Amino acid sequence: MYKLDKIDRKILYELDSNSRQPFSSIAKKARCSRVIAEYRVKKLIETGVIVSLSALVDAAKFGLTSWKVYVQLQNREKEVVEKVVNYVSNNKHIWWIIKCEGDFDLMFCFLTKNVHEFYRLLNDFQMQFSKYELRMEVTTHIDPDFFSRGYLVVKESHKVCETFLKEPVIEKVDKIDVEILKMLASNSRMPSTIIASKLNTTPRIINYRIKELLKEHIITHFRLIPNVNKIGMDYYKVMITLQNLNKIKESGLRKFLELHPNIINYSNSWGPWEIEFEAEIENFKALAELINEIRKNFSDIIKKFEFVLIYEEIKATNNFLEYMKL
Template sequence: MFKIVKNLNNKCIMNNIMIKVDLKDRKILYELDLDSRQSLTKIGKKVGLHKNVVVYRIKRLIEKGVIINFYTVIDSFKLGYNSLRFYLIFRHITPEIRKEMVDYFVNNKHTWWVGSFEGSYDLAVLFWVKELQDFYIFWEETLKKYRHYFQIQSVCNYVQLQLFRNSFLLDEPNKTDREKFEITGGGRKVKTNELDFKILEILS
């Protein structure tokens, strides 16, 4: 999957720099975000461009910083993990303490994702554990270290994740196009072995 920077009025905003993208670029971004495993030839047919032109445009979008990362969406539930997310609002915090705290979360073996925000929350952390007790032990240790810096703390255990197509990238998005196209959290667990996890680690 491709991580896409927010699009607004034919422009992408990244680090306060406005980058102009045309409709063809946005259609390519839409198709990549929908299914980046589809062939470039197939994407070209959908957007009305030759495969070589699609390759050129993708490289240009990477160079301009519109496409900033590649990542794999993994269904943690099928691997037997519980997914917990906690949101924090800070108080009385210095840049040094904030960095220390972020490093603390990033370096934990159960952490899957850490996000820093400006808005309703200051920081969000996504945690994967097979046993909820592992999270509670970690959370108690976290509160002992940093409780003084938390104005608000919100912890949730989510059981289903729905993703929606980014049809805002298109000029005339179809209303039905906003329907969910991928769900995690349903179905049975999948049997895996050590080799499977090594492959997933490389992909992610």
């Protein structure tokens, strides 16, 4: 386990807020020198605490919808799991894949142009793997929000970007914008000088285009993806089924989830449950205490909780720009 000190935590918190900000800015907020900030980030990458620093591109701005598939297998023979994982890993329409323990064994996300395309892709999956399934659930990403990792600096969390994956639209982007998005989706810290050199233009033009992509919310934000297992924490996804819906209570629940320092995102859902959130938290006991607190405060609208422990994130890049014809 990698033990974080106060400076490490502040640096991670700043990268989580904006992973493209310059080291001088990070150093100032972390109260250390630029050299130390740069060294610490390099060390956190080398030790695997930082998995990636990337731009999150809103797929809805390219007319796409995100669908989530949860699978519980009848048995977990290594050969079966590997077969399923290999299949979804090689599917270009799937951008997030996790292995988990709990109510489900695997979860993966599709990006598709419409429900008919999703149906065809899911049907192809079912033709091959339904014989291994004990249970499968399908939901959609509806108005997800990402929150800051307040637990790193012991403070309440807050939204780090505008709500995204809203109703699909087609934004006008040119080839240069697309190439910029591809590079930043791979590495949000790629210098504008290098991007400009690759695209035969100037850093000033690149900076202007990035600013416009942010302004139009095509880039939602520059994010941090950590491996919290490396720092002795667990990563959970929790699904909540609601009852007796009440706008005031539901709004209160959403605000509670937004401010909690261990909850990193939230989304509405259409399917077997209405709300999903993800938490990076010390252990199962801490998760149980969090769930009990939510149940106590919002018992009149909560019907059921389900959850999984995410122990391996196989794929976490929305590389749809690599295969879309724009």
